[in-house]
Amino acid sequence: MTGPRQTDYRVAIVGGGVIGLYTAYRLARAGAGRIVVLDRGSYLSNGASGRNGGGVRQQWETPETIRLAREAVEAYRRFGSEFGVNPWFRQSGYLFLADSPAEVERLQAVHRTVTQEGLPSQWLTPERVARLVPGLSTTGILGASYLESDGTLYPFPVVWGLFEAVQNLGVEVCLGTEVYRIAARDDRRLSVDGAHGRLDADIVVNAAGGWSSEVARRAGVDLPTRPVRHEICATEPLKPFLDPMVVRASDGLYFSQTMRGELVGGISVPHPEGLGPGMTTSAGFLVRYARAVLGLYPALRDLRVLRAWSGYYDESPDGLPILGADPSLPGLVHAAGFGGHGFMLAPAIGRLVAAAALGERTAELAPFAPGRFANPSAPVRNREKLSLG
Amino acid sequence: MDTSPAADPGAAPMDPAAPTILDGWPGGPLGFRQRSIRYHRPRAPFCGRGDCTGCLVRVNGRPNVRACQYRPGPNDRIETENAWPSPRFDLGRIFDLLFPRGIDTTRGLLRPSAARPLYQRVVRRLAGYGRFPTPTVPSPPSAARRLEAEVTIVGAGACGRAVAARLALESPGPTVILDRTDTGPGPAGALRLYRTTAAFLPPPSATRERPFTLWAVGPDGEGLRIDTRHVVVATGGYDANLLFGNGDRPGVLTADGALALAAGADRPPFREAVVVGGGARAAEVIDRWGEWIGAVVAPGSIEPEVVARAAAHAIPLFPRTLLLRARGFGRVTGVDLAGRGSGPTFHRRTDAVILALRRLPNAQLFFQAGARLLWHPRPGGYFPRLTDGGESSIPGLWGVGDVAGDPPEDPIADGVRVAEAILGHRPSGEARPLPRWEPTELEGYVVELAARRRSRGKWVACACEDVLLHEVEEAVRRGYHGIEAVKRYTGLGTGLCQGRYCLPDALLWLSVLEHRPVPEIGYITQRPPVVPTPLGAWAGLPEPEEESS
Numbered sequence: 001m002t003g004p005r006q007t008d009y010r011v012a013i014v015g016g017g018v019i020g021l022y023t024a025y026r027l028a029r030a031g032a033g034r035i036v037v038l039d040r041g042s043y044l045s046n047g048a049s050g051r052n053g054g055g056v057r058q059q060w061e062t063p064e065t066i067r068l069a070r071e072a073v074e075a076y077r078r079f080g081s082e083f084g085v086n087p088w089f090r091q092s093g094y095l096f097l098a099d100s101p102a103e104v105e106r107l108q109a110v111h112r113t114v115t116q117e118g119l120p121s122q123w124l125t126p127e128r129v130a131r132l133v134p135g136l137s138t139t140g141i142l143g144a145s146y147l148e149s150d151g152t153l154y155p156f157p158v159v160w161g162l163f164e165a166v167q168n169l170g171v172e173v174c175l176g177t178e179v180y181r182i183a184a185r186d187d188r189r190l191s192v193d194g195a196h197g198r199l200d201a202d203i204v205v206n207a208a209g210g211w212s213s214e215v216a217r218r219a220g221v222d223l224p225t226r227p228v229r230h231e232i233c234a235t236e237p238l239k240p241f242l243d244p245m246v247v248r249a250s251d252g253l254y255f256s257q258t259m260r261g262e263l264v265g266g267i268s269v270p271h272p273e274g275l276g277p278g279m280t281t282s283a284g285f286l287v288r289y290a291r292a293v294l295g296l297y298p299a300l301r302d303l304r305v306l307r308a309w310s311g312y313y314d315e316s317p318d319g320l321p322i323l324g325a326d327p328s329l330p331g332l333v334h335a336a337g338f339g340g341h342g343f344m345l346a347p348a349i350g351r352l353v354a355a356a357a358l359g360e361r362t363a364e365l366a367p368f369a370p371g372r373f374a375n376p377s378a379p380v381r382n383r384e385k386l387s388l389g
Numbered sequence: 390m391d392t393s394p395a396a397d398p399g400a401a402p403m404d405p406a407a408p409t410i411l412d413g414w415p416g417g418p419l420g421f422r423q424r425s426i427r428y429h430r431p432r433a434p435f436c437g438r439g440d441c442t443g444c445l446v447r448v449n450g451r452p453n454v455r456a457c458q459y460r461p462g463p464n465d466r467i468e469t470e471n472a473w474p475s476p477r478f479d480l481g482r483i484f485d486l487l488f489p490r491g492i493d494t495t496r497g498l499l500r501p502s503a504a505r506p507l508y509q510r511v512v513r514r515l516a517g518y519g520r521f522p523t524p525t526v527p528s529p530p531s532a533a534r535r536l537e538a539e540v541t542i543v544g545a546g547a548c549g550r551a552v553a554a555r556l557a558l559e560s561p562g563p564t565v566i567l568d569r570t571d572t573g574p575g576p577a578g579a580l581r582l583y584r585t586t587a588a589f590l591p592p593p594s595a596t597r598e599r600p601f602t603l604w605a606v607g608p609d610g611e612g613l614r615i616d617t618r619h620v621v622v623a624t625g626g627y628d629a630n631l632l633f634g635n636g637d638r639p640g641v642l643t644a645d646g647a648l649a650l651a652a653g654a655d656r657p658p659f660r661e662a663v664v665v666g667g668g669a670r671a672a673e674v675i676d677r678w679g680e681w682i683g684a685v686v687a688p689g690s691i692e693p694e695v696v697a698r699a700a701a702h703a704i705p706l707f708p709r710t711l712l713l714r715a716r717g718f719g720r721v722t723g724v725d726l727a728g729r730g731s732g733p734t735f736h737r738r739t740d741a742v743i744l745a746l747r748r749l750p751n752a753q754l755f756f757q758a759g760a761r762l763l764w765h766p767r768p769g770g771y772f773p774r775l776t777d778g779g780e781s782s783i784p785g786l787w788g789v790g791d792v793a794g795d796p797p798e799d800p801i802a803d804g805v806r807v808a809e810a811i812l813g814h815r816p817s818g819e820a821r822p823l824p825r826w827e828p829t830e831l832e833g834y835v836v837e838l839a840a841r842r843r844s845r846g847k848w849v850a851c852a853c854e855d856v857l858l859h860e861v862e863e864a865v866r867r868g869y870h871g872i873e874a875v876k877r878y879t880g881l882g883t884g885l886c887q888g889r890y891c892l893p894d895a896l897l898w899l900s901v902l903e904h905r906p907v908p909e910i911g912y913i914t915q916r917p918p919v920v921p922t923p924l925g926a927w928a929g930l931p932e933p934e935e936e937s938s
């Protein structure tokens with residue numbers, strides 16, 4: 001454990017994943033004062049930020065998400081120059097395959113929304129899909145939405161770059177420091193109890209990813225996020241054969257070939273609700289994933305699965321992130337509800353959460369306000385449904 | 390899907406003496422035949438058991454086939470991989486020469502930013518072993534099988550077979566015994582599955598009659614699901630690596646490799662080898678190839694059994710000696726050694742280096758199932774915590790033989806003991822203390838080696854992924870501490886051997902670099918599968934009806 005050096009901070013951030021670190025970075029750059037990041041894990045990236053597929057896309061159903069994603073893509077393009085660490089962001093597109101008339105309709109709507117937002121999205125015929133991904137079987141594929149400036153990156157260097165940058169800016173990043181309890185003090189500041197002992201902060205940011213609702217409970221408030229376990233695997237590395245990330249939204253299948261040559265991908269599998277003890281793999285996942293991949297890509301039959309793992313992320317009721325001040329506990333700021341796409345939005349999220357923590361009221365934050373679920377009788381409409389995993 | 394009960398399908402073992410691809414290869418079994426992925430360093434067979442990446446070839450359009458395990462037919466088309474135009478004259482070797490300290494893919498290759506797409510293309514090309522599969526012979530259709538067993542024994546060595554034989558006397562229910570190699574005739578009364586590899590053993594489900602499900606892959610890549618009440622892990626041990634300069638050169642191999650690669654031959658694939666190690670395993674190598682051994686070098690002391698055998702062949706002994714560096718390019722031509730305690734450096738000519746210094750357990754199935762493992766400092770490895778009867782911390786999961794830690798004096802008696810505990814004839818008992826080990830002095834050895842290391846030649850800490858030792862040092866220097874962080878920072882341990890050959894050494898080195906005991910360095914989660922397993926094998930299997938979460 002590397003404990004905090006002081007007991008008094010302007011901002012304490014719970015969770016040292018990509019969201020917590022980006023938020024710390026933005027806050028430190030804004031000169032927000034003393035900042036500490038508290039993470040439970042014994043090593044950096046122990047949460048979803050070290051377990052994800054590195055997919056970065058701007059094709060979404062809601063303009064809100066598209067705008068966040070565009071900002072993030074620009075940030076990841078600059079990341080190497082800004083942080084001196086190479087995330088190997090490779091923009092070779094996301095290909096969303098439509099395998100039913102309903103999917104055609106839905107993805108064409110996405111294609112139109114993305115186009116309206118000013119991005120050069122393309123609608124591909126099955127023949128063009130076959131040309132883009134040689135060897136892919138287009139049987140049953142009716143068309144595809146494609147955006148070349150989407151891509152993939154290697155998540156770890158992003159976390160390292162942020163980790164080093166925030167420390168250079170004076171932020172303390174503590175590992176092995178689980179937060180047990182967050183409570184209001186008499187002077188309206190917050191006290192944070194944990195494995196480190198106790199410290200006080202003006203603002204506490206809940207950036208605990210899959211554990212965001214658990215951390216909220218530890219602060220005595222309700223956050224309507226739901227932990228979801230998602231499994232993923234990598235195969236033995238081959239020479240480059242696949243450029244875009246291939247996605248079939250109907251069953252949540254996705255795969256891409258990393259810079260290291262491994263085919264990394266996953267598929268939706270139902271899991272028991274809640275947080276389990278470990279982040280393990282199920283045989284059911286491997287069976288489903290293998291069947292789905294081989295249905296599309298029969299030539300990969302002999303390609304061997306090298307390792308499989310899983311992680312937790314948190315989903316919000318309407319598919320949009322939950323960003324900003326908690327309606328009932330002053331000083332508590334949430335950065336949660338990212339589903340299977342928090343990494344690709346992180347640079348934009350970090351900026352917005354930092355703004356919220358500093359008390360700025362921008363119109364940009366309105367769609368993400370935690371208070372939007374406050375009225376229990378108002379039905380929650382699922383707005384962003386193009387989520388995977 | 391074939392769900393027939395445990396009727397012996399008569400799986401005949403293949404002729405273990407049938408030649409593999411290596412036997413017919415120019416240069417013999419240790420000839421260098423491929424290049425490594427990042428720096429295109431020459432590579433040759435190393436482990437002899439199908440785990441490392443030293444002998445990958447393309448067979449009939451299928452990439453990454455282990456030549457040491459494949460017995461070719463007359464019409465098979467065998468091609469080299471990852472070398473152009475040929476392994477010996479490969480153009481990629483320029484990367485090894487141009488970057489003596491390696492390519493920093495984390496911080497380098499950023500400038501000028503206009504060149505990044507080009508860097509991406511080059512780095513992508515360097516990654517990966519074989520090319521996209523273009524099978525010229527179609528794969529056999531998926532013939533997945535499902536079996537139900539009372540006891541499933543993984544590993545048909547002496548111990549595993551003894552368990553099966555003892556169980557057969559009382560036939561408590563169907564017994565399945567499987568082995569990844571071509572084992573000899575198995576015990577009667579058990580369903581024998583040869584060339585079948587256990588890949589995945591999730592934690593048991595308490596609610597089912599047969600709590601364990603073992604997923605395995607058969608000889609033709611077909612998937613196999615075995616539901617079973619007990620699992621006996623008898624997977625044995627393997628000879629671990631030892632890190633030294635240019636230690637990835639062709640001609641450096643493990644004792645497993647030295648004993649397997651010319652198993653049926655009357656002479657070994659070397660003329661004068663240096664054996665590294667002073668214990669039982671070194672003695673075995675001398676017993677087999679004594680005439681062709683030029684020296685015995687040990688990190689620590691040399692046991693009397695080795696001294697006696699060496700005397701019989703007039704082999705010079707070098708106890709308490711540091712192995713600093715291999716010389717030679719396409720094949721080892723010599724080694725630089727130094728006496729411990731700041732002895733002078735000296736050179737020995739040799740055409741092979743046989744690593745016979747410590748055997749570690751193949752304990753991955755215990756990890757996967759969630760059983761407790763403990764660090765044992767002497768050989769430097771994690772061993773399952775077992776009771777007297779051989780039961781792990783998970784009821785119904787047993788270990789016997791080398792995987793349990795102590796090379797059994799009497800494998801038959803050990804197998805019988807475990808079988809009788811399974812049958813309930815004897816109590817499973819208390820957790821045994823960890824076995825005692827002959828000293829290997831590896832921790833002190835690494836401290837001295839670290840102090841004397843010179844930069845000439847690459848120190849390849851992870852051969853599958855071409856990760857260099859100084860990248861590991863760099864990670865530590867930058868504050869990435871512990872094996873979990875270092876694995877992620879460097880990629881060490883994420884290659885085809887599943888970390889078997891790099892992790893044990895990496896733990897020792899990190900302990901030295903971080904100045905803390907190995908258990909504090911931690912251990913990586915052993916991700917399933919145990920061995921890389923084809924997508925086709927998984928696809929043929931039925932989905933499990935319940936989730937193991």
Ligand SMILES: Cc1cc2nc3c(=O)[nH]c(=O)nc-3n(C[C@H](O)[C@H](O)[C@H](O)COP(=O)(O)OP(=O)(O)OC[C@H]3O[C@@H](n4cnc5c(N)ncnc54)[C@H](O)[C@@H]3O)c2cc1C
Nearest residue numbers: 015017019040047048049052053055179209311342343344
């Ligand atoms: C398998 C998988 C694949 C994915 N693929 C993609 C993808 O392709 N693209 C994409 O953009 N996103 C993907 N995601 C989602 C993405 O990884 C997450 O949305 C993102 O990493 C969330 O970052 P975070 O910082 O919020 O959470 P995390 O990285 O999970 O960080 C939360 C941290 O909080 C810590 N913590 C929890 N409780 C406490 C406590 N009480 N006290 C102190 N610390 C605590 C945890 O230890 C953890 O380190 C994927 C996720 C998974 C699991």
